[in-house]
Amino acid sequence: MRVILLIVWLLAFATSFVRAEEPPRELTPERRLHRVTFTDVKSVTRSVEARVLLEAQDGGLLLEARDGRLWNVTPKQRQQHETTDELFRPLKAEELGEQLSREVAELGITTPTQIVVTKHYVICSTAGRKYAEWCGSLFERLHDAFQAYWKAAGLELREPEFPLPAIVLKDHAQFTEFATKHDRPDAAQSPGYFSEPTNRIILFDLTAGPNSAPAQTASDIQRKIAASPFNVATTVHEATHQIAFNSGLHTRYADNPRWLTEGMAMFFEVPDLDSRSGWKTIGRVNAPRRKEFRETFRSPRESISLAELIRADDSFLQPNKARAAYAESWALTYFLLKTRSDDVVLYLKTIQLKPRLIADLPDVRLREFEAAFGETEILEREWKKWMATH
Numbered sequence: 575m576r577v578i579l580l581i582v583w584l585l586a587f588a589t590s591f592v593r594a595e596e597p598p599r600e601l602t603p604e605r606r607l608h609r610v611t612f613t614d615v616k617s618v619t620r621s622v623e624a625r626v627l628l629e630a631q632d633g634g635l636l637l638e639a640r641d642g643r644l645w646n647v648t649p650k651q652r653q654q655h656e657t658t659d660e661l662f663r664p665l666k667a668e669e670l671g672e673q674l675s676r677e678v679a680e681l682g683i684t685t686p687t688q689i690v691v692t693k694h695y696v697i698c699s700t701a702g703r704k705y706a707e708w709c710g711s712l713f714e715r716l717h718d719a720f721q722a723y724w725k726a727a728g729l730e731l732r733e734p735e736f737p738l739p740a741i742v743l744k745d746h747a748q749f750t751e752f753a754t755k756h757d758r759p760d761a762a763q764s765p766g767y768f769s770e771p772t773n774r775i776i777l778f779d780l781t782a783g784p785n786s787a788p789a790q791t792a793s794d795i796q797r798k799i800a801a802s803p804f805n806v807a808t809t810v811h812e813a814t815h816q817i818a819f820n821s822g823l824h825t826r827y828a829d830n831p832r833w834l835t836e837g838m839a840m841f842f843e844v845p846d847l848d849s850r851s852g853w854k855t856i857g858r859v860n861a862p863r864r865k866e867f868r869e870t871f872r873s874p875r876e877s878i879s880l881a882e883l884i885r886a887d888d889s890f891l892q893p894n895k896a897r898a899a900y901a902e903s904w905a906l907t908y909f910l911l912k913t914r915s916d917d918v919v920l921y922l923k924t925i926q927l928k929p930r931l932i933a934d935l936p937d938v939r940l941r942e943f944e945a946a947f948g949e950t951e952i953l954e955r956e957w958k959k960w961m962a963t964h
């Protein structure tokens with residue numbers, strides 16, 4: 575399967591390379607609109623307008639719909655497939671807003687939704703307009719700061735192609751209901767998440783309490799938010815994942831090393847709630863993550879070797895290793911960006927080229943990491959020594 579997908583991907587690449595010579599009005603495969611009807615994994619019949627990102631030899635498709643959602647359609651699930659002569663275009667912000675509202679209502683959530691559109695975001699909120707506007711302003715500042723950070727580091731990223739969807743629910747109960755019905759029950763355990771298939775961030779109003787009325791003004795929101803720093807860090811963390819996957823830092827459904835995607839989100843998650851200035855906290859030490867790093871590092875039961883962290887993502891899924899996996903990923907990203915920024919940029923350029931749906935072998939992961947940063951045993955000693963004083 576690996577080899578077949580690689581061949582398919584190479585053919586797709588070769589085709590787009592040849593077609594790049596043709597007049598710009600030519601509909602290249604990746605720009606053409608397709609209408610596909612299929613049965614999804616929950617046995618629901620779906621008709622989507624999409625572009626085809628990959629077509630496997632057995633007829634399986636990886637689609638990207640006009641709302642930015644990815645669909646994996648097996649030949650068995652596929653019912654109809656029309657290849658049109660129309661150009662694929664992402665939904666406009668207003669269209670996406672209407673779709674998000676419909677989906678929230680279809681899940682049985684009866685609270686009326688409000689749509690807030692900003693330069694890059696479409697926020698569908700059952701938490702009221704004021705809170706959605708506050709989120710929009712936070713996300714836009716994060717987006718700009720993220721882009722500016724990488725530009726200064728020597729990595730040119732792109733503007734998001736799709737309006738970035740966010741669903742903000744009025745309280746934790748509604749968030750749990752949405753996560754359980756729409757995504758996975760385990761997502762409901764977190765205070766927010768980014769969904770790689772749907773390209774959305776799902777959050778809830780952090781100012782909502784069982785006995786308190788919704789915050790009415792921006793300063794009211796700011797004051798209440800300041801009381802829950804862990805939860806606001808999660809909001810920023812999930813928004814960072816979404817920006818990273820939509821600006822070309824990572825590619826959805828490609829084999830991005832987990833230490834890298836999580837490390838980046840944790841590097842940027844230090845919030846800056848002061849709306850009058852830029853995002854000044856980027857690059858600041860993430861104190862809760864550093865505390866966890868220092869604790870897990872000393873615990874032989876929990877700590878993970880650098881090679882183990884680089885070679886595979888398993889430790890993130892093991893209950894006794896997950897805390898260390900996150901903490902070490904933050905510490906490694908922090909150390910590398912502070913001391914080896916140029917090498918990080920070179921490494922990211924390698925990772926950016928990863929094709930979708932192909933998993934790398936652990937040895938390949940390690941080899942690419944060592945090509946950028948040198949031998950892991952030597953780096954591990956330097957890293958742990960540096961972390962002791964930073």
Ligand SMILES: [Zn+2]
Nearest residue numbers: 811815836839
């Ligand atoms: Zn994360």
